[in-house]
Amino acid sequence: MKIATYNINNINSRLDVLLRWLEEAAPDIVCLQELKSEKNNFPEQQLKAAGYNAVWKGQKSWNGVAILAKSEIKELRDDLPGGDEEFTHSRYIEAFIDGLVIGCIYLPNGNPYPGPKFDYKLRWFQRLSDHAKDLVDRDLPVILIGDYNVMPTELDTYKPEKYVNNALFRPESREAYKNLVDQGWTDAIRTLYPTERIFTFWDYMRDAYGRNAGLRLDHFLLNKKVAGRLADAQVDKHVRGWEHASDHAPVWIELADSDLPEKEETAVSTETEKPKATGDLASLLSRAPKAKMPAKLQPMKATLVREPFDDPGWLYEIKWDGYRALAVIQHHQAELISRNSISFDQFHPVADALGKWNVNAVIDGEIVVLDADGKSDFSAIQNWQRRKDGQLVYNVFDILWYEGRDLRELPLIDRKAILEAVLPTDDIIRLSKAFAVNGIEFFHAAEKAGIEGIMAKKANSAYSAGDRSKEWLKVKVERRQEVVIGAFTRNAGTEKLFSALAIGVYEKGVLRYIGKVGTGWSEKKQKEMMAEFESLITNVCPFDVEPDVDEPSQFRPRRLGAKPFWLKPELVCEVNIAEITSDGKVRQASFKGMRKDKNPKEVVLEVPEDTTTMVAGVDETQSHLKIAPHPKKAMSKKIKPEASFLDADKDNQTVKVDGCPLAFNHLSKVYWPEDGITKRDMFNYYDQVAEYMVPYLKDRPMSLNRFPNGIHGPSFYQKNVKDKVPGCMATMPHTNDKGEEKEYLVATNKASLLWMASLGCIEINPWFSRVQSPHNPDFCVIDLDPDKQHFDQVIEAAQEVRKVCESIGVKCYPKTSGSTGMHIYIPMGAKYTYDQSQMFAKIIVTLVQKQISAYTTLERMVKNRDGKMYLDFLQNRPDATIAGVYSLRPKPGATVSMPVTWDEVKPGLTMRHFTIHNSIARLKETGDLFRGVLGPGIDLQETLLKAKSVF
Template structure:
């Protein structure tokens, strides 16, 4: 059940906003405040048409409250007990809905302090507290909901010092709220987000919403009878950004079915217990496991053991969630390891391709398993309570304390079959069927339970966190996937040890560790950790430190390791002993401060399985946004007409023009000798895709791509070290091109004389690729008519929108163009947006093209103003999608058709048929792996772009007639 509160701040003037949000969020019950309408002017009929019954208490001035519900409402009272002669306005209404007592509250603001309004606020609060005392211990579930006009803690305001004398933050107000909660009520938001700044209100003044200068004023208090059903809470912050919206955002909680909590607790208990058969069967038992495993395997393509073994990585998100189609597992606290089992021998490989020779008992147990397979899991040491202990695994080889276990949760390959493109449920069904009965090798089960309850059960059990995995997710090796998410009970961070420090006068081997993370190739200092080790552990660590001591500071900027802090205002005489940055450890942290430093860090253990260069700051992603992005992904492999589109397969070109055994090679292309160096260099590290793979792709796609490059000046966007390395644009190639290449002298609008490369044939394309041009950026016009573009482009550039909204915008463009008889050709950008091409036939100037594009996007913006913008400056767009018409200018370029993009997954800018432009499409549908197969089937869908072109004057005239 979804229950919400929304201070609407004048229901009749903001009714369209309210109805829009109700249609989007679909809450079951809603409490409204600040109706600002008289009793007989409440819009009951329009709310009824939207599917909501209502009870309300209207008021002409700034108060009035209402309760909306999809089901029957029985009104219990329309005011609090007791009377007050001053400021008597309607601020409380109580109703019985679906077995729950709902109290809707608007507590007076009380400003200014001191004054009679503030005194009245406290008296009103006392009336509420007295009434609440009669409700808190009832057998019925009770929730008191609404705008309390109180910020209970410092976490509830962006700037506590600003509100010291504000009635919303006065000690008297906070104490009154605390007295209320202490009766036994649960503050829902703070219960689920105990240490996060959650805001529900942003003032209209001084751009408060854009700066996130917010306050938490809207609260849910749950009595004991219903508090255990609390499963989620969220602020629909985006609604505050809608045009003419209230200064509050809607806030809602989710109540789970009464048996969910017990089910999740049971799942955790069974997973960590020693009993071999859990009472709750994992999801694979219910679904795919019932299928014939032989049938599943028959659908998997044949293939050798994957040559580039990398584990699938999960994205860290802020908080747990519950969503259909997701399974939940325990997050084990150990070493991630892939196991390759062949010919009765097994090797355990870390995520950094290091062999885990120290865990021989696991390898020996796997070697006795009479299969050839590649599996994925976590090496852990379990205590007597069945929980993994990270510190124990580090000492296991020496002490042999605890039980060494390999918790297996996935299978990639089995007996000549590549399973990575099967859904997770089917892979787990195969794994569970063949996994041996062994105390050392165990199945890590996935459960179909409420994700939020599962997380809280893990939290209470003292487990590190949980994993959430889409039930139909494929195994994307090396990728930081949004289809696998991790939610941590404690925030952990891997860090590089750059120094140890020793305080003046101490007898300890060291006092603290100076730690950092890599950012853009340099080690950045993020603070110190000074706790978490024993004296014995210090001796072990010092033995590792001593060989690495150096005079050179490894951080990009030498830090002051003795810098005073808020909690340690005096210096301790700490002296740094710099270390070569070769050691990685893991720390617990409370938070990362605004200046990028760790707070309350505690050492957890050394990480032998991590490459220091891979250690970056792990910032939790927004859960709702991440889950939405994952949910929009289609079942890619199953929906593509050709199964060779698997994103995680090694590329197998039809006719590779490069020798796979050589790392450097000179090849004649179109009679032009081209040298290709460092062919094994990885350009897409998450996917293991190399320069050789890129050259082979452009060799194959050239026949489709060259018509859109031929005779066009090129802007070279170079990525010499792959997609995560520094990049730069090069436009002037004077004296730098081979004799077999063509150039065009050109003076740009700044008066700068340049020579642009002109693409003429496949050799031009491959020479650009040899320079590290991952993406190809041609002009819109050709050398024969440099001032007259061959096409006009509408560039849909989203900000915070889902790709489905990009689709919606593209379809609006099509509607406008269809209305004026203009044929257009869409393609994915290969990044986050879409490009729509309109043929011009080189008959018009860039100015005319830009004018026409502006007319189109202006008409589109009128249709969907709620999420689009025509503002060129990002800061002025308010997070909306930019309808970019300004690309239509001389020298401007965008990623050309069939171009690769420097994005994880090696995506491709791919032409589309308009019937493919529909919700569910994503940029990852078209990659280096599947694009050639698609083109062999569809042919070139973009041919019309180079056609005769529109009659611009007739088209504009028709637009003026239709859209006048």
């Protein structure tokens, strides 16, 4: 028997949410609180139509409680014994249902504390306790259910210190609850989850639900007569995320028909033990850098290729047919997160099993439902929560972080070894093994077994979060395509709810029609889909061009009178297709299931790449990584703690730098939360890098890009520093192109750099020109700004810039941006104006764009770039700045904008090669590779003449 409680917080305004949940969860008995409905306004008929009888007591704009049941309800009382002259709201109702006495409770909130409302809360609590004494030892099974507005322990709140003076967490409230339980009642949730933070309420404010800043306020107290039947208890947390949902989520318990056998006491812990690190495991982990658990992770993606291949440098795995999910495990709890950062709360058995694993880790895998033959069934996973058909399994294939170690840069084969050593496997959590076998034979074996496809992964590949990598490839037995549903159609004379779906994919920002799918669903599935369609029906066609959905084809030469019902493009499904025809339409499409984990705007036509080209490209990349001198060496070296110029035991300190006293405050404040990097670490970096960096800042006006609360906090630009700088700093008055009078900071030495850092300037943004020649830049910059391109294409574009420059006798200097692109500098020697510098940059990028126009553009407006890489020459203008050389960037990983040699600008180079941890060590090895940027510069007239002759 399934019994639930749900604080609905206004039953009439949230009736659609309640009915949706009742249909999904199908509880036998439900207690509701905060009806906010007068007795004659209660939606009895709608609930009756949903299969539920009801008894209730309500008051306008106030509380109100109700009990719903599929069986007959006999009301026993509609209030507690006794009385109170203050705040007489409907808070208790009691009924007899299926042999159970059910007491439905809404205990007074009591805020603000102290005050008469809190005093009333304690009096009401005493009335409840007195009545409970009369119920606890009865022969009948009794359950007291509802919103108690009490957090009994610190485990019941995400932040105990925040609620010290809140009526929900006051010692008096907690003591009253404890006294009640001590009568002999069993707290169902806490009994089944003795050490876990289980929340049932999330405030509407400040995205509490998104941050899981929750409280446990909803409780089930069972007397001895029924406690032995307690089989399960859960929170339907996902309901809290529904549109217009209550601030509470439904909570339910499951009762067996009779008492369950008592568990034998054992000295062995029920938790999975931490694996004891072997020498091999310890050695593997020691190679990974220490780091805090990363946040806001995205999974590494694979590239689709046409056919299988065999190569000794690759590992092969099964491609599972389910939902990709990252699992974040910490403090005996686990959260499953989709590729779009949505919580998979519906798969709570997986999270529960992972929560028993006594470690802190981030792992990657696929949630599937296996049929009787052990094959994953995509349609079954969509219906699992409702039907529980098939076996729910989490196939784990990678590990990203483990007990303070960031494993993402380790080779895949090492991450696999760590995962196999530490992962506790059972019926739900399973290791998805990789095989060093013949890839072609492995594919054919998968094909014979009816498996969706295989994965091929380079054995020494790093984990590139969010990237669609060439080092992970997927080969499908059946061609699958994710599509957006733009309409359903209904043929003339049909009795079906719909005949087909009109489907599309996004191309250049618009939804393009690619045909129809008319098979693959049952009558029951049609009803479920139509329920989703109804709220999305619109008069507006979502496709860029309205299609003829009744168009005859080679395979259906006559019209069927199909009428379209357009839908807002918010639903994604997956289809099997035989092919994409020459006119861009799907052939022999079959519906496989809805995809709740996909963002419609990201659904594009997935075109398989040539296998041979992809594999050869990755092999070349891996070969390069073995010989690239500077990035690989630098990655293993860290800033030495003894290099710090700040005292390790002080959080605030004033230090004299270049004769200028500078205050460094809140040194322990974390600026890069994913990596645990603090303000102190940032100051130490800029102190050490100053000897290399100051020559590129000296005498330059600065734009201050301030991040006072770290990389994820609000940021703002500050250019005018009038009356704000210490007396030891230099400034320059300047009227910008808008006629605004400003006073810029002018950098002169290390003190200038560290003062900017003390303001929260994570990145440093100098002008291209100096105060001695403000209208004449010292260098011309070409900024390669990718959109959806892999970084290898940025590298290819950089090499094209180099070719053009070398062909006209111009030396250029590359550096990583520290973000997604690259910057290429050409020395100008302050001999030419910004307009002349910009004109020269435009000539170069125009020539480059002709060579690689398939994925580059000179279009300034983002919306007009069609997803192509922008070859930015317009940075060469007064007042413009980009992240300076050796600057940190406000990006996860604390990356650095680092000069590189042209020999290093090859596939495999990434922004992660240069970070706050290794850049100083690299500089001590390589010296300043950017010195030529400040040289005498080119002869522009001579260079243009040469360009004219060459091109």
